[in-house]
Amino acid sequence: MAGLVEVLYSFCIGQPLRPKISSPVELGSSIKVVSELTGLPLGTLRAWERRYGFPQPTRPEGTNRRLYPSEQVERLRLVARALKQGYRPGDVMSLSSAQVLALVKSETEDRAAPRGRAIADVPALLDLLVQDDVKRIEDELRLAAAALGAKRFVTELAQPLAVAVGKAWSEGKLAIRQEHVMTECLTTKLRALLSSHEADEGAPLVVLATLPGEPHTLGLQMVALYAALSAAKPRLLGANTPAAQVAAAARAFGAHAVGIALTPAADPVSARQGLKSLARALPPTVALWVGGSGARGLGKLPPRAEVVDSWPTLDLALARARKAS
Structure with missing residues (x-):
């Protein structure tokens, strides 16, 4: 009955009925909101859309707004988690949300530090370098990057570590090969993080x-x-x-x-x-x-x-x- 009343009212005033428009909340979130929710830069979201075909925002009729459905936002959150764990966009972009979730859960279980264990600091990494334990160095750097985040990894660990390694080499405490190994380990990790961000x-x-x-x-x-x-x-x-x-x-x-x-x-x-x-x-x-x-x-x-x-x-x-x- 309500629909008939609306039709009659529209006919009497001589104006067509306006179609019901879904609210922005129903249609999705703006790119700015998605960036804030996921921690991914605006430029990254646009670049991924061009390169990988995901995300795929909708544009409501009559507007130029890009709106991202909630399921895409959730998948982007999972992708962001994977990137923090060292994966590259190309590794995870073609995976479903369930597959990415399984990946990050597995990685967390495999790489999580035992309860109460601190992230390796500069002296600990220097000790590993003296022991030529490259595998442990790689593991500790990966864990530190995931725990600290990329920016803190650079400012609080990578840069002080590079300075300490250079000083130890100049004092004769490290061999040239060891200085080179740590440089390559850090460079590899930094390049992976750069590719992700x-x-x-x-x-x-x-x-x-x-x-x-x-x-x-x-x-x-x-x-x-x-x-x-x-x-x-x-x-x-x-x-x-x-x-x-x-x-x-x-x-x-x-x-x-x-x-x-x-x-x-x-x-x-x-x-x-x-x-x-x-x-x-x-x-x-x-x-x-x-x-x-x-x-x-x-x-x-x-x-x-x-x-x-x-x-x-x-x-x-x-x-x-x-x-x-």
Whole structure:
């Protein structure tokens, strides 16, 4: 009867009945809400839609809003859990929610530390390195990344560990092979985390490299992951890259900043000359950052170069570059 009354009322006032529209809650959640619920960046969600065909938001008729059904949000939560445990998007994106859930449960049971056990700290990992126990090192790094989260893993474990390993090697407490093993273990873990958290869309875009004569890239890997976790887009060029090629990459990629890493082993004269050449070759709108433990030992830098050698100063530099981009 109520339906007939609505039809008669509509006929009398000369206006067609409006179809009942489902509420936003019934249709799904916005991309911003999904990002907050899952911890996945907006750019990552959009990139996965293009690359993997999931998630698949709906667009209600007459709007451009992207709404994600609740079942997709739940699956994204499970995918996010899998990524924190070290899996890559390609490993889990084709799996059903039930399969991902089984995977993360199994991984948690296999990798969970015994009750009361602390995450391995720097001294414990150094002891394992002295014992050449690479398998345990890999296990402990994976557990630490899952427990701490990617950003804390970088700032609270990976960076202090790298410094401690370098110091122990310089004091003759570690062999070169052991220093190399830990570097590779950390690099492998950092690259896996970067693959899991990097989004196609990010700002600012930062080109990261070392100049000729500087072969060490572990610091670049840490900065790249930290930048990605801060919604920036890192582009790694690697070690021993000529200044002219760094500048060419910055132009080709449309970079907002270039970061150059230096260790204390770098030759100061060569490093200053390379930075001067790079400063001249870079477009005037591109910021030039100099980081690493050897940055402050260079003395006078080109006027446009900025020392960025700590996580707080990197946060500030990223914020300025993002605002200018």
